[in-house]
Amino acid sequence: AQKITQTQPGMFVQEKEAVTLDCTYDTSDPSYGLFWYKQPSSGEMIFLIYQGSYDQQNATEGRYSLNFQKARKSANLVISASQLGDSAMYFCAMREAPNTGGFKTIFGAGTRLFVKA
Amino acid sequence: GAGVSQSPSNKVTEKGKDVELRCDPISGHTALYWYRQRLGQGLEFLIYFQGNSAPDKSGLPSDRFSAERTGESVSTLTIQRTQQEDSAVYLCASTVWGGTYEQYFGPGTRLTVT
Numbered sequence: 001a002q003k004i005t006q007t008q009p010g011m012f013v014q015e016k017e018a019v020t021l022d023c024t025y026d027t028s029d030p031s032y033g034l035f036w037y038k039q040p041s042s043g044e045m046i047f048l049i050y051q052g053s054y055d056q057q058n059a060t061e062g063r064y065s066l067n068f069q070k071a072r073k074s075a076n077l078v079i080s081a082s083q084l085g086d087s088a089m090y091f092c093a094m095r096e097a098p099n100t101g102g103f104k105t106i107f108g109a110g111t112r113l114f115v116k117a
Numbered sequence: 118g119a120g121v122s123q124s125p126s127n128k129v130t131e132k133g134k135d136v137e138l139r140c141d142p143i144s145g146h147t148a149l150y151w152y153r154q155r156l157g158q159g160l161e162f163l164i165y166f167q168g169n170s171a172p173d174k175s176g177l178p179s180d181r182f183s184a185e186r187t188g189e190s191v192s193t194l195t196i197q198r199t200q201q202e203d204s205a206v207y208l209c210a211s212t213v214w215g216g217t218y219e220q221y222f223g224p225g226t227r228l229t230v231t
Contacts, residue, residue, distance in 0.1 A: 043224065043225055047219045047221070091160065103218070104175075107162075108159060
């Protein structure tokens with residue numbers, strides 16, 4: 001069965017510093033997608049970044065980058081130059097391969113990030 | 118364009134009553150998901166619909182929960198004989214076939230069972 005693990009319930013980072021949020025996953029499917037979402041206190045879910053299992057390079061989106069280590073089954077999110085507005089809950093998620101009929105996506109328990117001024 | 122919408126935004130109901138939650142996905146999105154998020158916790162998958170395929174109901178916690186979707190449009194999540202443990206935010210998301218399959222989430226319905 002698929003599984004997503006986020007081992008850091010809470011993280012603190014100083015404003016303007018970089019922070020890494022950990023995510024490990026488990027799947028027997030060779031084709032899958034990995035996502036990170038942000039959930040501010042307002043409750044909305046915001047898509048941040050995506051990594052496909054066959055992508056050769058790590059995904060980047062502005063200040064967000066995904067450190068994808070396929071052999072270790074990890075997909076850590078790196079936020080550079082943290083801002084106060086980055087304080088939120090962050091979820092790692094994985095979806096099955098659509099061509100196997102699976103659209104199902106599972107989410108990790110989340111990491112709450114606190115950015116200190 | 119319009120995003121995913123959900124109604125009602127808040128629902129307070131008495132234990133034992135039935136509730137119906139509605140989700141309007143983004144037009145053209147073939148897949149629609151329902152999740153439950155209890156306070157301070159992650160997203161718990163409930164069900165998803167993809168086009169005309171049979172829905173994946175593997176996440177529904179009990180037979181009190183059911184969901185329907187009309188074609189590729191509106192979906193309704195029904196909870197019968199609500200219990201206090203059903204209190205949570207219910208999130209709906211939709212996605213388009215192709216690309217990254219990222220999900221676009223609605224604002225959620227906060228359900229409180231008293």
